[in-house]
Amino acid sequence: MYAEVALNIPIDKTFVYRVPENLVEKLEKGKRVIVPFGRKDFLKTGIITDIKEKTEVNPSFIKEIFDIPDSFPLFTENTLKLAEEIAKRYASGIGETLFFFLPSGFIIDESTYIYLIKDEKVKGKTERDILNFLKEKKGKVKLVTLNRRIKGSVYQAVKNLIRKGLIGKEEAITYPSLPSKKFVSLLKEETVRGAKEKLLIELLKEKKEISVDEIKKSGIKSHTIKRLQEKGIIEIFEKEILLDIKKQELEDKRKITLTSDQKKAFEKITNGKNETFLLYGVTGSGKMEVYLNAAREIVNRGKSVLILVPELLLTPELRARVESYFGENIAVFHSKLSKKELTSQWIKAIKGTTKVFIGTRMALMLPIKDLGLIVVDEEQDVSYKEQQKPLYHARDMAIKRGKIENCPVVLVSATPSVESYYKGITGEYIPLELKKRISEIPLPYIKVVNLSEEKKVGIFSQPLITAIKNTIKKGEQVLLFINRRGFFSSGFCPECGFVAECNDCAVPLVYHKSVKKLICHICGKTYKPVYRCPKCKTKLEFKGYGTERVEEEAKVLFPEGKIIRLDQDSVKDPIRGAKLISDIKKGKYNIIIGTQIASKGHNFPKLTLVAVLLADVGYLLPDFRSSERVFQTIVHTTGRAGRFKPGAAIVQAFEPENPAVKYAREYRFELFYKEEIEARKIFNYPPFSFPVLLEFQLERSSKFKTVESKFNVLKEKLSPYFNVPPLTPAPIPKIAGRYRFTSFLRASSEENLIKGVNLLKNEMQLLFKGIRYKIDVEPVYLL
DNA sequence: AGCACGCCGACT
DNA sequence: GTCGGCGTGCTC
Ligand SMILES: [Zn+2]
Ligand SMILES: [Zn+2]
16 A cells, blocks of 8 residues: 655655555545655655555655554645645645645654764864854754755765764754643542642542643632642643634624625525625625625534635734624634644644634635635735745635635625626626615715825825814824835935945835834845935935824824824734724824724724825836726725714825726726726736746846846747746846846736646756746736 | 765865 | 865655
């Protein structure tokens, strides 16, 4: 008996292992295996992707599976299929893909550790660096970490140092942190005096083992437990637990009568087979009620539900709202959970003890059985695209999963992506429109101010100043949206044109007044501020606006305002961030200056005026979606106003006649889509083409010539599948010290895309060994 | 990816 | 000679 095993190495290949007699019974697809691998037979964690009687591989090369530790698989048959699809579409390997999604708590790997014996003079630079690193670290360091942190031939140098007796090595296994809990059991029966002590012993007589958590619930303090342990009466031990199951009946905590539009959508979804629905309608039209009701119906039929949400939307508020439908028996899944929590949620999925899962894009692969519905909320959100390998799009792969699981998928949005909207028209998706708002409160009136004509004080136009003053006078709140944090873009020299840029990235630095530093928003590197041109000593001029600069101007203009900044910088610390948000809700502030963070997820009841300060900057960026993003920012941000009582919005723009601005203001979304779809068609952008962004990241720009000539050879081979433009410097030509060259390939059909990507992946591997590159299929960021 | 091996210039 | 930097190839 043989098992095909996928390992966490970046080659698109599985490995064949023999299954020993004693493990045949435990053999199952999707299960975790521990196998020896490589020359050193280091133990590695793998996933069984297939089981076979025969194999082509030479029997003398085949090794034996070391262990199958679990009684259950970590991937279902369906999620294994999904992983294969992802690997195929996004130029990734099956092993790479599986291990990208699998929580690291499941991984047991053996590796080499290095430690210092004595420090002596050595000649080689790499050897010196290694000794210094070990001296600084004190203790054992993984060989791989050395290799990552030190440049040069680390492996060679380590070998030499071992031979010289300066360092030592040992092999060790990293143990996984499966969810565990402390338990207590009785060692001997002895009479004790204390009432609490007696109680604990009584409890232990009844039940052999009780978890410390549970003991504490009956009013016994931890020092009591400790004292009995010291006396040798009880014993405390760690025990692996799979999960703590909270069984709860689903009850109608919310009695909501759906409108007729909502009811229609609900019926369509709950009667769905494996269609993709596009559920759309303006803010406040009750989209969430529809999908939560549908989800509850599906759960009542005994099936499970997966709800995907963008990163910033997974707030306690949202969780509470979902809990109001399902009780506490829901599981969240996102990157802020700990290793143990992630493994625990994963197990809940595979065991089927929880029926409702809500998470970010990484929740896509949860091994949920009997999936009856997948929801993708805010389907247009860019955070659904993974930015590391595998560069998958969770919305598109959710649709794929729906087909594999044979269940309906609902895409939800107030402003669908142009691609999804178009597919709603062609019938690929079934459109479900909610035309009316639920409440009587009208949508905010949007006033557009022309920034190139109107009088301004700083960034504030006269109409905006008046509106802000009136709003805070009434005791209500104002949100000022600006799409950048920091103060302003660092200076440029009017004499010689010098611009303060990051040394590693070709982007202007942003001045952050609060920390008095220049910060690169691409790589995060900080610099001391410069005020004079280093070349000609002219005083630098500053331009651009960030939240900090808006805040400073607002303080002068509105001395009566209670102003707060709400951006990544101010909510970095989660505890302080949560406090900030609750303070805003309480009305402690009346002028909120925020970025994306402020325009998503949170409802501020007293907010009645929203302003988009620079609505159409970014409109001219070389990205075919820039217009769509302007449109979405305006609709989403202005939609924050007047959730609870009528509100208004002001949009400041340089070109008010720009369709993205005009149609957002008039709430004539269908006209925006019509024009945008027309433009996409003319210029052959998605949904009319299937792009791949090929990006080289070169250490030296001088390497470009050889890369380019090799690329031109490849170009010919790719031409049956892609339109291949020449390799050119990326719009941001340098990031983190690497020179970026890109080619924006376009396939005319999905079939060509998949075939072409496969060819591209294989050819690139052969042609560009030792060169860093990225194959971004259907990219979201083009800069 | 992680690791070994083999090639080649530089330096005892 | 041989040390150490670097490119190449293999892993069931
Ligand atoms: Zn100058
Ligand atoms: Zn930078």
